[in-house]
Amino acid sequence: MFTDTHCHLYKEYYNDLDIILKQAESNNVNRYIVAGCNQKSNEEVIKLINNYSNIYGTLGIHPEDVENYNEKDLYFIEKNLSNKKIIAIGEIGLDYYYTKENKEEQIKLFERQLAIAEKYNKPVVIHSREATQDTIDTLKKYKVNGVIHSFSGSLEVAKIYIKMGFLIGVNGVITFKNSKVKEVIKELGLENIILETDSPYLTPHPYRGTQNSPKYILNIAEFIANLYSVDLEKLAKITNDNISRIFDI
Ligand code: NI
Numbered sequence: 001m002f003t004d005t006h007c008h009l010y011k012e013y014y015n016d017l018d019i020i021l022k023q024a025e026s027n028n029v030n031r032y033i034v035a036g037c038n039q040k041s042n043e044e045v046i047k048l049i050n051n052y053s054n055i056y057g058t059l060g061i062h063p064e065d066v067e068n069y070n071e072k073d074l075y076f077i078e079k080n081l082s083n084k085k086i087i088a089i090g091e092i093g094l095d096y097y098y099t100k101e102n103k104e105e106q107i108k109l110f111e112r113q114l115a116i117a118e119k120y121n122k123p124v125v126i127h128s129r130e131a132t133q134d135t136i137d138t139l140k141k142y143k144v145n146g147v148i149h150s151f152s153g154s155l156e157v158a159k160i161y162i163k164m165g166f167l168i169g170v171n172g173v174i175t176f177k178n179s180k181v182k183e184v185i186k187e188l189g190l191e192n193i194i195l196e197t198d199s200p201y202l203t204p205h206p207y208r209g210t211q212n213s214p215k216y217i218l219n220i221a222e223f224i225a226n227l228y229s230v231d232l233e234k235l236a237k238i239t240n241d242n243i244s245r246i247f248d249i
Contacts, residue, residue, distance in 0.1 A: 002221055002236050003031035003243055004214040006091075006125065006149050006169055006196035009055070010044050013200040013211070020213055021052070027218040028236070030054055033247075035091045035125055035149075037062035039073040042080075049085040056249055058090040058125050060113055063106045064098070074112060081120045087247045089117040090125025091149055094138070097129045106131075107138060114142040123246050125149050126166070132157055139164060145246060150198055155184045162192050167242055169196045172204030172216060175223050186227050190238045195220050 004024070009032065014020050024030070034049075036042035036059045045057035059077040061069045080086050092113045094106050117124045123146035128135040132153055145165035150173070151158060158168055170193050174182050185193060195217055197204075203212035204219045225235045243249060 001028050001030045001240075002195060002217045003033065003240060004029055004197050004199070004217050005033045005147065005194045005243060006035055006171070007032055007199040007214055008037070008041065008201075009034050009048060009199065009214075010041055014213075020215075021054075024214040024217070027215040028232075029214050029217045031249075032056065032214060033058060033087065033249075036060055037091060038065040038068060039076065042073070042076060045086075046080060046083070049083070056085050056087050056247075058088040059086055060090040060092040060125065061109055062091055062127060063093055063095040063110065066102055066105050066109050069109070074116070077113070078116055078120075081116075081122060084248075087249055088123045088125050088146060089113050090146070091127040092124060093127035094131035094135050095127060095129040096131045096134075103134070107134065110138055111141070114138070114144055117144045117146075118142045123147070125169075136160060136164075147194060147246065149196065150202070151184075152181055153184070155187050158184055158188055158192075162188070167246055168193045170194070170220065170224065171196045171198045172202045172212065172220055174220065175205040176208075177205065182223075182227060185224070190224075190228055190230070190235065191242060193224070194239050194242050195224070 032055045036045040042059045048055045049057045124144050126148050147167045147169045148161050149169040151168045199212040
């Protein structure tokens with residue numbers, strides 16, 4: 001059985017979650033880590049982990065929400081870390097894709113959440129887009145490990161993250177026709193990767209253009225199993241072992 005290590009199973013995207021989870025289960029996916037991005041979704045993560053025994057959560061303020069958070073939101077994250085099903089801080093990080101103008105604020109928010117992770121000894125789920133060097137420099141100031149979610153960088157960068165104690169999160173992008181990420185992932189070794197869908201975004205080939213869903217972990221798994229010439233059972237075991245190495249799950 002596989003785990004979807006990064007998805008956003010919020011009500012605004014999935015009005016009947018039970019059906020979505022049932023479909024996933026028939027595709028051998030039976031555990032989920034739902035990532036929060038802001039106060040609203042963080043509150044939803046808490047509801048989901050209380051309602052479903054196989055859903056775990058992470059809480060964080062996403063860099064795109066840097067203009068819309070306040071002190072209370074950070075306190076909410078800290079306070080809920082005592083919940084055993086909140087297994088990491090995330091997704092947090094840096095995103096310079098839309099603008100670099102709020103770079104200082106993004107780094108400040110990122111650092112404050114890394115400090116919380118360090119204080120409570122929690123792993124972090126990292127979102128980094130067009131901000132590789134600043135992400136690495138900022139992470140190096142803290143004693144944290146975790147996952148680089150939706151990794152799309154070079155082999156050299158992947159190796160730096162792995163050396164720093166991070167796993168590489170692989171999603172449907174690897175199945176895209178022009179994706180260069182498969183050459184990188186092939187070189188990393190299965191012991192360094194975990195599978196995610198990032199639902200409802202980044203639907204794998206050949207379902208692009210429709211809404212993503214955790215059931216498509218199977219398609220990503222088949223692609224990687226092929227790439228490494230292993231069977232699905234072995235891939236499930238290795239990636240689940242990787243998850244247990246980083247997360248208390
Ligand atoms: Ni995400």
